[in-house]
Amino acid sequence: MIDIIDYGAGNLFSVLKALEALHAQPQIIKTPNRYRGGKIVVPGVGAFGDAMQGLRATGFAAFVQEQVQKGKPVLGICVGLQVLFASSAESPGITGLNFFPERVTRFPATHKVPHMGWNQLDVRRETKLLRGIQSGEFVYFAHSYAVTAAEQKYAAAVCHYSLSFAAVIENENLYGVQFHPEKSQRVGMQILKNFVELC
Amino acid sequence: MLAKRIIPCLDVKDGRVVKGVNFVNLVDAGDPVAQAQFYDEEGADELVFLDITASTEARPILLDMVQRVAENIHLPFTVGGGVRTVDDMREILRAGADKISINTAAWQQPELISRGAEIFGSQCVVVAIDARRHGEHWELYTHGGRNATGGDALAWASEAQARGAGELLVTSMDKDGTRGGFDLPLLTALSETIHLPIIASGGAGAIQHFVDAVQQGQADAVLAASLLHFREIQIADIKKAFLENGIPTRYEQLSDRANQI
Numbered sequence: 378m379i380d381i382i383d384y385g386a387g388n389l390f391s392v393l394k395a396l397e398a399l400h401a402q403p404q405i406i407k408t409p410n411r412y413r414g415g416k417i418v419v420p421g422v423g424a425f426g427d428a429m430q431g432l433r434a435t436g437f438a439a440f441v442q443e444q445v446q447k448g449k450p451v452l453g454i455c456v457g458l459q460v461l462f463a464s465s466a467e468s469p470g471i472t473g474l475n476f477f478p479e480r481v482t483r484f485p486a487t488h489k490v491p492h493m494g495w496n497q498l499d500v501r502r503e504t505k506l507l508r509g510i511q512s513g514e515f516v517y518f519a520h521s522y523a524v525t526a527a528e529q530k531y532a533a534a535v536c537h538y539s540l541s542f543a544a545v546i547e548n549e550n551l552y553g554v555q556f557h558p559e560k561s562q563r564v565g566m567q568i569l570k571n572f573v574e575l576c
Numbered sequence: 577m578l579a580k581r582i583i584p585c586l587d588v589k590d591g592r593v594v595k596g597v598n599f600v601n602l603v604d605a606g607d608p609v610a611q612a613q614f615y616d617e618e619g620a621d622e623l624v625f626l627d628i629t630a631s632t633e634a635r636p637i638l639l640d641m642v643q644r645v646a647e648n649i650h651l652p653f654t655v656g657g658g659v660r661t662v663d664d665m666r667e668i669l670r671a672g673a674d675k676i677s678i679n680t681a682a683w684q685q686p687e688l689i690s691r692g693a694e695i696f697g698s699q700c701v702v703v704a705i706d707a708r709r710h711g712e713h714w715e716l717y718t719h720g721g722r723n724a725t726g727g728d729a730l731a732w733a734s735e736a737q738a739r740g741a742g743e744l745l746v747t748s749m750d751k752d753g754t755r756g757g758f759d760l761p762l763l764t765a766l767s768e769t770i771h772l773p774i775i776a777s778g779g780a781g782a783i784q785h786f787v788d789a790v791q792q793g794q795a796d797a798v799l800a801a802s803l804l805h806f807r808e809i810q811i812a813d814i815k816k817a818f819l820e821n822g823i824p825t826r827y828e829q830l831s832d833r834a835n836q837i
């Protein structure tokens with residue numbers, strides 16, 4: 378049972394369908410009181426500031442913080458990963474959900490921005506989310522901001538572009554992926570399956 | 577390494593594929609889901625659906641198609657053709673597309689780029705540029721290549737970038753349909769001024785053309801239609817050539833496919 382929280386962050390349909398294909402009994406919830414008590418997915422496209430504003434306006438910001446405390450598995454996708462951090466260069470002055478103290482930064486102009494397309498995972502440690510995933514496997518990214526991996530000790534896998542950044546975050550019941558697993562074909566579906574099968 | 581992408585382009589009309597794979601054992605060659613599945617298995621990195629439906633009343637049919645593709649294929653795809661407003665963009669993205677390609681409407685109302693980027697993020701906004709060479713520069717065309725704008729394609733590319741476009745889909749009208757190779761001077765000129773990912777389109781006729789577009793033209797992705805649809809070249813062959821030339825490529829299914837060839 379997985380609840381995908383809808384705080385106005387655009388395309389939830391693909392995530393919903395990917396989880397349905399995995400028989401995860403997903404549903405989209407628009408308010409915290411629809412929560413069924415299972416796992417939670419925090420999707421996200423668009424800007425960090427808009428996402429945080431949406432999370433606060435709908436009550437989902439406090440809700441996610443509470444459920445993480447209670448030990449519920451939470452998976453942030455793309456901007457949904459970024460909002461787990463303290464702040465972002467994209468939206469100065471806006472505080473994130475603050476589970477991790479780092480600031481999300483913009484890719485330097487040495488390479489093309491957005492970082493768009495299929496790039497490889499560099500797996501740093503064996504984690505639940507990465508079961509069956511090897512270094513070198515490709516996943517689909519589409520983003521201009523990222524968490525620099527060097528100082529991120531919870532990065533389970535990193536990815537190398539103009540700088541190395543956290544591609545997969547995992548700390549106890551808190552998970553995040555910077556790429557779009559729902560668009561990353563076999564590898565992405567394996568990662569979602571791993572999340573579905575967590576106990 | 578970030579892989580160079582290979583993108584088949586499918587033309588759709590009233591929710592049906594009118595230009596796609598015809599030669600293989602597809603039960604229904606007009607079915608967008610079957611076409612997408614076919615290219616997914618072939619190793620396509622992404623798909624573009626170009627809606628050539630004339631009437632805007634057919635929009636619900638397109639949205640239904642987008643939903644069915646998103647339901648069945650876990651691969652990124654772009655939808656273009658007839659997108660005129662932020663609401664059009666929102667509907668298509670909500671139905672499961674990853675990116676929206678805008679062309680004529682972007683030129684007519686450039687704020688569509690800015691607003692789209694602001695609301696949905698730059699990564700959702702692809703600006704399609706149709707260009708034809710005139711002497712030393714390239715002129716921008718709209719309306720599917722029918723209208724000359726008098727605008728400079730490179731200057732327009734810069735403006736699109738400044739307004740927040742996340743990617744450019746560049747079609748050389750001089751090369752389109754010739755099968756003589758991508759427009760390398762155009763791609764080179766763009767890559768010298770633009771810092772966005774560029775999808776090269778128009779002129780693909782041989783495997784080497786794809787290699788050249790990436791190595792000489794510095795394209796980030798290459799788009800092809802009939803060449804792939806008619807099975808004259810298969811995606812696996814292009815990826816094999818990429819690997820041999822040291823071009824990063826996503827080779828997911830390549831090993832299996834390569835064994836069959």
